[in-house]
Amino acid sequence: MIKIFKPTIFVLCLVPFIIIAYQILFNKLGAEPVKQVTHHTGEWTLRFILLSLAMTPLKNITKILAWIKYRRMLGLFAFFYGTLHLLTYIGFDYQFNLDPIIDDVLNKKFIFIGFAAWLLMLPLAITSNQKMVLILKQNWKKIHRLSYLIGIFAVLHFIWLSKTIFFEPLIYLIILITLLTLRLNFIKFIFKKKSVT
Amino acid sequence: MKLHKFKSSEITPESFYINRREFLKKMGIVTGTAFTSQNIITSALSYTPETERKITPYKFATTYNNYYEFGTSKSDPHKNSKDFITNPWDIKIDGEVENEITLSVEEIKNMIPSEERIYRFRCVEGWSMVVPWLGFPLNKLLKKVKPTSKAKFVKFTSVYDPDQMKGQRFPVLNWPYKEGLRIDEAMHPLTIMVTGLYGKELPNQNGAPLRLIVPWKYGFKSAKAIVNIKFVEKMPVSSWMNASPNEYGFYSNVNPNVSHPRWSQATERVIGENIYSPRIKTLMFNGYGDEVAGLYDGMDLRKNF
Numbered sequence: 195m196i197k198i199f200k201p202t203i204f205v206l207c208l209v210p211f212i213i214i215a216y217q218i219l220f221n222k223l224g225a226e227p228v229k230q231v232t233h234h235t236g237e238w239t240l241r242f243i244l245l246s247l248a249m250t251p252l253k254n255i256t257k258i259l260a261w262i263k264y265r266r267m268l269g270l271f272a273f274f275y276g277t278l279h280l281l282t283y284i285g286f287d288y289q290f291n292l293d294p295i296i297d298d299v300l301n302k303k304f305i306f307i308g309f310a311a312w313l314l315m316l317p318l319a320i321t322s323n324q325k326m327v328l329i330l331k332q333n334w335k336k337i338h339r340l341s342y343l344i345g346i347f348a349v350l351h352f353i354w355l356s357k358t359i360f361f362e363p364l365i366y367l368i369i370l371i372t373l374l375t376l377r378l379n380f381i382k383f384i385f386k387k388k389s390v391t
Numbered sequence: 392m393k394l395h396k397f398k399s400s401e402i403t404p405e406s407f408y409i410n411r412r413e414f415l416k417k418m419g420i421v422t423g424t425a426f427t428s429q430n431i432i433t434s435a436l437s438y439t440p441e442t443e444r445k446i447t448p449y450k451f452a453t454t455y456n457n458y459y460e461f462g463t464s465k466s467d468p469h470k471n472s473k474d475f476i477t478n479p480w481d482i483k484i485d486g487e488v489e490n491e492i493t494l495s496v497e498e499i500k501n502m503i504p505s506e507e508r509i510y511r512f513r514c515v516e517g518w519s520m521v522v523p524w525l526g527f528p529l530n531k532l533l534k535k536v537k538p539t540s541k542a543k544f545v546k547f548t549s550v551y552d553p554d555q556m557k558g559q560r561f562p563v564l565n566w567p568y569k570e571g572l573r574i575d576e577a578m579h580p581l582t583i584m585v586t587g588l589y590g591k592e593l594p595n596q597n598g599a600p601l602r603l604i605v606p607w608k609y610g611f612k613s614a615k616a617i618v619n620i621k622f623v624e625k626m627p628v629s630s631w632m633n634a635s636p637n638e639y640g641f642y643s644n645v646n647p648n649v650s651h652p653r654w655s656q657a658t659e660r661v662i663g664e665n666i667y668s669p670r671i672k673t674l675m676f677n678g679y680g681d682e683v684a685g686l687y688d689g690m691d692l693r694k695n696f
Contacts, residue, residue: 225455227666360563
């Protein structure tokens with residue numbers, strides 16, 4: 195099953211990239227092209243971050259272990275789209291003109307936290323292969339708990355850049371809170387079990 | 392031989408056609424086949440039309456809009472305003488005036504001819520367009536009433552109709568939309584009431600039947616679908632001031648030196664350009680400083696943002 199599913203999911207994860215590449219190449223980006231690319235890549239970064247965070251709760255709820263097999267791939271796609279998002283901002287929006295970018299990072303809280311979220315994704319991407327899991331052992335788990343912080347930063351980034359929380363930022367916030375609550379409850383549940391036995 | 396069949400919308404009465412030719416020549420653009428039934432003055436412009444920058448394609452000016460009454464996405468207003476009813480429509484002018492009046496949009500249009508104004512339009516989000524509006528100076532309408540000595544500000548209220556405007560069914564802003572100007576800003580000859588654009592009737596998504604345009608201020612100051620103009624003594628609290636007072640000030644003059652908490656206002660993206668086009672520098676008062684800077688003499692524009 196996994197042998198068929200995994201490549202299929204991989205190709206599906208590339209669809210947002212294919213769409214935006216098509217729109218760039220064929221000039222179909224609409225009124226504000228830079229914003230369209232920024233928004234598209236940013237939205238998919240956020241979706242992949244939340245999807246990767248959803249795998250563990252899904253495993254716990256459905257008692258199907260296979261969900262975990264997709265966690266790393268989804269996380270790496272989040273990093274992929276996050277990097278495209280950052281490059282769009284630096285390259286297309288500000289044409290590699292660093293002064294206004296530094297100014298933005300220091301003065302605009304949504305850009306600061308968005309940039310912080312991308313920086314936090316770096317160590318996760320670097321330590322994502324199997325070798326690193328073996329080398330880092332228990333530390334690997336600790337490092338990869340950063341994914342929750344990345345999720346919080348990414349949703350805050352979206353809320354702070356939006357003029358109002360209605361409706362998309364609110365939807366992502368609700369999903370994030372649900373995912374975090376599920377995690378917390380599960381940890382508590384484990385602890386209770388341990389203390390009883 | 393096959394004859395080209397014209398759609399009825401492509402056939403233009405001759406009397407309009409002659410006027411339209413002159414009009415289009417003046418605008419320097421071709422706007423398609425629609426014509427407008429409004430009476431339009433094409434002479435004696437009291438301002439300098441925008442000539443340096445290209446006019447934004449009609450398609451973008453009418454499909455890329457912020458109009459939260461019809462939804463928060465830029466494409467929502469175009470999609471969700473198709474069936475919006477703008478006739479009959481009355482506008483009441485009241486408050487600190489000796490003679491409050493109620494006029495229909497038809498009466499106003501017949502009373503005051505529209506002229507073409509090619510203005511830059513700068514959104515607080517950091518993008519801009521150049522739009523050929525049809526409209527008349529607001530002061531021509533305001534002169535129909537006699538303000539009392541108490542009147543210091545003018546408050547604009549947009550329509551409240553959640554049955555037709557689905558965005559109003561949610562507390563995105565404190566509906567109805569409210570905006571305000573100081574009297575001297577409202578009376579300034581650049582401040583216009585808009586009845587159309589690109590030589591056509593004003594589309595619903597652009598604020599039909601009557602909207603404000605204050606070209607030296609960020610776009611949100613220019614209230615759409617206005618139903619009430621009220622002279623007041625105290626500075627009105629606009630919907631955006633109410634939503635986020637540290638982000639949106641009463642004046643909201645275009646100012647590249649005063650940054651919004653989320654958007655640097657030093658530069659802007661030009662709507663309709665391609666992805667490789669750089670941002671352009673934002674001009675003080677959106678480039679209308681010669682005409683309007685005097686309104687703010689001695690004021691700290693950082694504090695009065």
